[in-house]
Amino acid sequence: MKRKRLQFGFTLIELVIVIAIIGILAAVAIPRFINLSANAQSAATDAIAGALASANTTNYGARSLNASFGVPVANCTDLSGALQGGLPTGYTITAASVAVGISVTCTLTGPSSTTATFTATGIS
Numbered sequence: 107m108k109r110k111r112l113q114f115g116f117t118l119i120e121l122v123i124v125i126a127i128i129g130i131l132a133a134v135a136i137p138r139f140i141n142l143s144a145n146a147q148s149a150a151t152d153a154i155a156g157a158l159a160s161a162n163t164t165n166y167g168a169r170s171l172n173a174s175f176g177v178p179v180a181n182c183t184d185l186s187g188a189l190q191g192g193l194p195t196g197y198t199i200t201a202a203s204v205a206v207g208i209s210v211t212c213t214l215t216g217p218s219s220t221t222a223t224f225t226a227t228g229i230s
Contacts, residue, residue, distance in 0.1 A: 150218030
């Protein structure tokens with residue numbers, strides 16, 4: 107009576123096919139992940155601009171009720187004081203004068219020269 111020998115492991119051809127499939131997946135996926143950091147920086151700049159627009163609205167409403175609340179806004183850069191904790195490092199607001207009661211579009215520049223816009227309304 108012959109005994110059957112049990113075979114353990116994978117053949118060389120099976121291993122080569124698996125390595126080839128992993129290589130193809132990596133070649134497709136890596137470029138997508140490399141571009142994610144640029145997208146993340148752009149999204150972060152957009153988020154800070156949104157926070158500045160929200161701070162502008164809140165500041166304008168509070169200051170309209172009572173001049174001791176909020177900060178006066180005569181320039182786009184004044185809105186950094188309306189953000190809790192201030193403007194994060196690496197971000198700059200392009201200076202532009204804002205007249206009382208007038209809304210102006212301001213530009214925020216972030217890391218890797220990403221830009222976003224927000225609206226500032228002047229108030230004394």
